[in-house]
Amino acid sequence: MNNILITGGAGYIGSHIVKALVDEHVTRLTVIDNLSTGFADSIAPTIKFIQGDIQNTILVSKIIKAEKINTVIHLAASTVIPESIEHPLQYYQNNTVGTLQLLKSCVDNHVENFIYSSTAAVYGPTSQAKITEDSPTNPTNPYGHSKLMSEQLIKDVATSSKLKFVILRYFNVAGASLDKSIGQRTKNATHLIKMAVQTACGQHSHLPIYGTNYPTFDGTCIRDFIHVCDLANAHIKAIQYLQEGGISDTFNCGYGHGYSVKEVVNAVEKLTQKSLSILPSLPRKGDLPQVIADNAKIKQNLNWQPQYDDLAIIVKTALDWEMKSTNQLSNA
Numbered sequence: 382m383n384n385i386l387i388t389g390g391a392g393y394i395g396s397h398i399v400k401a402l403v404d405e406h407v408t409r410l411t412v413i414d415n416l417s418t419g420f421a422d423s424i425a426p427t428i429k430f431i432q433g434d435i436q437n438t439i440l441v442s443k444i445i446k447a448e449k450i451n452t453v454i455h456l457a458a459s460t461v462i463p464e465s466i467e468h469p470l471q472y473y474q475n476n477t478v479g480t481l482q483l484l485k486s487c488v489d490n491h492v493e494n495f496i497y498s499s500t501a502a503v504y505g506p507t508s509q510a511k512i513t514e515d516s517p518t519n520p521t522n523p524y525g526h527s528k529l530m531s532e533q534l535i536k537d538v539a540t541s542s543k544l545k546f547v548i549l550r551y552f553n554v555a556g557a558s559l560d561k562s563i564g565q566r567t568k569n570a571t572h573l574i575k576m577a578v579q580t581a582c583g584q585h586s587h588l589p590i591y592g593t594n595y596p597t598f599d600g601t602c603i604r605d606f607i608h609v610c611d612l613a614n615a616h617i618k619a620i621q622y623l624q625e626g627g628i629s630d631t632f633n634c635g636y637g638h639g640y641s642v643k644e645v646v647n648a649v650e651k652l653t654q655k656s657l658s659i660l661p662s663l664p665r666k667g668d669l670p671q672v673i674a675d676n677a678k679i680k681q682n683l684n685w686q687p688q689y690d691d692l693a694i695i696v697k698t699a700l701d702w703e704m705k706s707t708n709q710l711s712n713a
Contacts, residue, residue, distance in 0.1 A: 383407065383409070383451065383452055383620065383624065384409040384411075384448055384449045384450050384451050384452065385402065385407060385409065385410050385411070385450070385452045385453070385454060385620070386411045386412075386413065386444060386445065386448065386450040386452070386453045386454070387399060387410070387411070387412050387413070387453075387454045387456065388413050388414070388435050388453070388454070388455045388456055388457035388483065389414055389419065389455070389456035389457030389458065389498075390412030390413070390414055390419070390424065390430075390454075390456065391412060391414035391416060391419030391420055391421055391423050391424055391430070392414065392418055392419040392423075392456060392457075392567075393554075393564075393565045393566065393567055393609070394456055394498065394551075394554060394609060394612060394613070395412070395414070395419065395456045396419070396420075396423035396424060396563045397558060397563060397609045397610060397612070397613040398454060398456070398612075398613045398616050399412060399423075399424055399425070399428060400425070400558060400562070400563060400613070401610070401613035401614060401616070401617055402617065403425055403427075403428070405617060409448065409449075410428055410429070411428075411429045411430075411431065411444060411448045411450065412424055412428055412429070412430045412431070413430075413431045413432075413433050413435065413440075413441070413444060413457075414430070414431075414432065414433075414457065415432065415433060415434045415435075415457070416432055418567060418568070420566055423563050423566070429448070431444060434479075435455075435457050435479050435482060435483045435486075436478065436479050436482040436483075437482075438482050438485055438486050438489075441482075441483060441486040442486045442489060442490055445486060445487070445490040445492060446490060450490070450492060451492060451493045451494065452492070452493065452494040452495075452496070452620060452623070453483070453487055453492055453494070453495050453496070454496045454498075454616055454620075455480065455483060455495065455496065455497050455498060456498040457475075457479060457483075458475060458476045458479070458498065458527075458528070459471060459472050459475045459476060459524070460500075460524065461524070461571055462502065462522050462524050462525075462571075462665075462667055462668075463571065463665060463666070463667075464524075465522050465523040465524035465527070466522055466523060466666060466667065469523035472523045472524055472527045473523065473526075473527050473530075475527075476524070476527035476528060476530075476531055477527045477530045477531050477534070480497075480531035480534055480535070481531075481534055484534060484535065484538050484544075487538075487544060488538060488542050488544065491543070492544065493543065493544070493545065493623075494544075494545050494546070494547075494620070494623040494624070495535060495539075495544055495545070495546040495547075496546070496547045496549065496616060496619045496620065496623075497531070497532065497535055497546060497547070497548045497549065498549060498551065499528050499529075499531070499532055499548050499549060499550045499551065499631075500524070500525065500528050500550055500551050501550055501551065501552045501553075501605075501633070501635070501672055501674065502520055502521075502522065502524055502525035502528060503518045503520055503525050503528055503529040503532065503550060504516050504517070504518055504519070504520075504525075504550075504672075505517055505518065505519025505520060505521060506519070506521070506669055510673065511637060511673050511674060511675035512633065512672065512673065512674055512675060513633070513675040513678070514550070514631050514632065514633055514675075514678055521667040521669070522666075522667040532548055532631070535548065536629075539629050545623050545627075545628070545629050546623075546629045547619040547622060547623060547627075547629070547630060547631075547632065548630075548631040548632070549612075549615055549616065549619060549631075549632055549634050550631065550632065550633050550634060550674075551607070551612060551634050551635075552604070552605040552606070552607055552633070552634060552635035552636075552672065552673075552674045553572070553573075553604040553605060553606045553607065553635075553672075554572075554606075554607055554608075554609050554612055555572060555573075555574040555575070555606050555607070555608065555609065555695050555696075555699055556574070556608040556609050556610065556689065556694070556695040556696075556698040556699050557609065557698045557699055557701065557702035558609075558610060558698070558702075559610065559698055561698075561701050561702055561705050563702075564698075564699070564702030564703070564705075564706065565609075565699070565702070566706070573604070573642060573645055574606065574645060574649075574695065574696060574699050575699060575703075576588055576589075577645055577646060577649045577657065577696075578649060578696065578699045578700040578703045579703055580649075580657050580658070581649055581650075581653045581655055581657060581700065581703075582700075582703050582704060582707045583707075584703075584707065586658060587657075587658040587659065587660040588646065588657050588658065588659055588660065589659075589660045589661075589662040590642050590643075590646075590659055590660070590661055590662060591662050591663065591664050591665045591668060592662075592663070592664030592665070592668065593661050595664070595670040595671075596670055597641060597670055597671060598641070599641050599643045599644075600643075601641045601642035601643045602641065602642055602668060602669070602670060602671070602672075603639040603640065603641045603670065603671040603672070603673065604639050604640065604671075604672055604673075605635035605636055605637070605638065605639045605672060605673045605674045606636070606639070606640060606645075606692065606695055607634055607635050607636055607687070608687070608688075608689035608690070608694065608695050608698070610688070610689055611687040611688055611689050611690070612634055614685065614687075614688070615632075615634050615679065615683065615685050618679075618683040618684060618685045619632075619683060621683075622682070622683050627682070627683075630682065632678055632679040632682065632683060633674040633675060633676055633678065633679060634674070634676070634679065635673065635674025635676050636674070636676065636687060636690045637673065637674055637675060637676045637677075638673060639671065639672070639673045640692050644692070645692070645696070646659065648692050648693060648696045649696055649700070652693070652696055652697060652700060653700065
């Protein structure tokens with residue numbers, strides 16, 4: 382039996398992975414989360430949930446032993462690029478040191494499979510139309526550096542032990558579950574689609590656009606947006622891949638094409654029939670003009686096929702969740 386521990390499983394992406402695994406009828410599933418950004422009620426009551434920190438090696442080792450964990454999905458991390466620039470020590474502590482401590486618990490307790498939540502932020506500026514897994518890694522911010530250092534830790538530990546890994550480099554994750562049961566609840570979220578639908582729901586007076594003079598077709602940044610449910614499915618595929626004897630490897634998680642900031646705004650306006658109040662702002666430090674994944678490797682090696690590769694679907698699920706959340710708050 383595959384006994385899975387998910388760190389950060391009460392967060393935005395983690396809760397969608399938990400839901401996907403429950404839908405796959407995985408019965409031995411444990412979640413650990415310190416709830417710094419996650420929400421315990423995002424996890425079904427049937428799932429074993431432990432509030433705690435992954436840097437507590439005594440606690441994590443106790444969980445691994447008690448639940449006979451053989452697979453760890455590691456998502457617990459700080460993830461906001463501008464915040465990482467302001468508070469780099471916090472990011473190296475939470476992300477890099479956190480991963481180191483978790484790996485120690487895994488090795489000490491003979492965990493077999495390790496799936497790591499990484500990011501396209503590990504890549505640097507490139508002239509490539511699409512970023513492959515072999516593209517240069519040259520992060521432009523502490524967040525990216527902290528995740529790249531964690532990747533190297535995982536690789537080194539796997540070389541010296543029986544641990545096998547899959548590193549998944551996320552591009553821009555957005556959207557919410559189609560049944561509206563869970564979505565992105567991050568406080569003070571900086572993600573474009575989240576902020577755009579919040580603006581449409583009246584939670585912001587305006588939507589800032591950071592930079593309108595990039596070397597792109599309309600002057601705004603282009604990003605490869607991936608629906609959170611497709612990303613959750615990539616983790617299930619990664620588990621299957623390792624169970625079937627797949628070798629340790631790294632995979633991009635994206636759709637292979639992108640949308641500009643203005644295209645996202647237009648999609649939200651079309652769906653809501655509202656004009657968003659836009660505030661042109663200075664570019665943010667560390668933002669690249671274009672970030673698009675080459676996803677050929679994950680499709681071929683993990684047999685991953687996205688189901689929601691459509692900006693309209695991504696925006697609609699994000700909006701549906703936001704409207705539900707706004708109504709819940711107003712009725713509270």
